[in-house]
Amino acid sequence: MLATTPHISLRPPLALWTRVLARLRVKPCFCTTSFNTRFNGLMATQTVHKARRISRGSKPRAQRPGQYWGIDMTKFMVPSLGWLYLVIVLDWYTKKIVGWNISLRCKTAEWLKAVDDAVQKEFPEGVRGKGLKLVSDNGSQPTSVSFMRDMKTLGIEQVFTSYDNPKGNADTERMMRTIKEEVIWLHEFQGFEEIISTVGHPIEIDYNKLYPHSELGYLSPEEFEAKYHAGAVKTETTGQTEAA
Numbered sequence: 001m002l003a004t005t006p007h008i009s010l011r012p013p014l015a016l017w018t019r020v021l022a023r024l025r026v027k028p029c030f031c032t033t034s035f036n037t038r039f040n041g042l043m044a045t046q047t048v049h050k051a052r053r054i055s056r057g058s059k060p061r062a063q064r065p066g067q068y069w070g071i072d073m074t075k076f077m078v079p080s081l082g083w084l085y086l087v088i089v090l091d092w093y094t095k096k097i098v099g100w101n102i103s104l105r106c107k108t109a110e111w112l113k114a115v116d117d118a119v120q121k122e123f124p125e126g127v128r129g130k131g132l133k134l135v136s137d138n139g140s141q142p143t144s145v146s147f148m149r150d151m152k153t154l155g156i157e158q159v160f161t162s163y164d165n166p167k168g169n170a171d172t173e174r175m176m177r178t179i180k181e182e183v184i185w186l187h188e189f190q191g192f193e194e195i196i197s198t199v200g201h202p203i204e205i206d207y208n209k210l211y212p213h214s215e216l217g218y219l220s221p222e223e224f225e226a227k228y229h230a231g232a233v234k235t236e237t238t239g240q241t242e243a244a
Helices: 013-025 106-124 143-155 171-184 191-208 223-228
Strands: 033-040 042-050 066-076 081-093 099-103 131-137 157-160
Touching: 042 143, 066 106, 066 171, 081 106, 081 191, 081 223, 099 106, 099 191, 143 157, 171 191, 191 223
Parallel strands: 066 131, 131 157
Antiparallel strands: 033 042, 066 081, 081 099
16 A cells, blocks of 8 residues: 555665765764655654764873773673672783772772772872872773762872773783683682682782783783882883882
């Protein structure tokens, strides 16, 4: 019946969206576009908003320990427990995992525990006034009211990566991959305590104390940190040795 009605056009939906997408491709990256669509003989004006997905600045580069920390979370499945969530805090200069937390939950409290673990270890006398910046994505935990309030109380400046920019926190995310490939995926965990001991030992001992990095001159994070504090590391800005 509809096919015999002269004023109704049965245009295939695929053809409609092909025309829409073709028009959007020629528009600027950030735009508000109004255009007319025709479907079954009806005209309608639609407005499309497209966000700018371009990084506005270069990625910060740490020049000393305790200047830039990155924080991120990953999850892995344990059949007897379900999903578990690992949060790590990484010093971008030394590549040292300064704090971490494993939990059955992925809420803000778990992220704060990882930060607290890092602060207690690296700044036992207090972190305020130390110029520490914490880099993260725009997830619900680091952008929550309680997390941002606690970071402000501690004097830690938060730095958020730009949207749709996988390189913004690449150092921390690459560390997550290493932990998964060399620790988590090699074990079939049976209980929570086993997970804590199996993951904790490689982080605290095998990685921080023994794991060589090509970027650190094939030193481990703690060896490189000790070399820095001994004044034997050259900075990129001055080309001279610098001690803390």
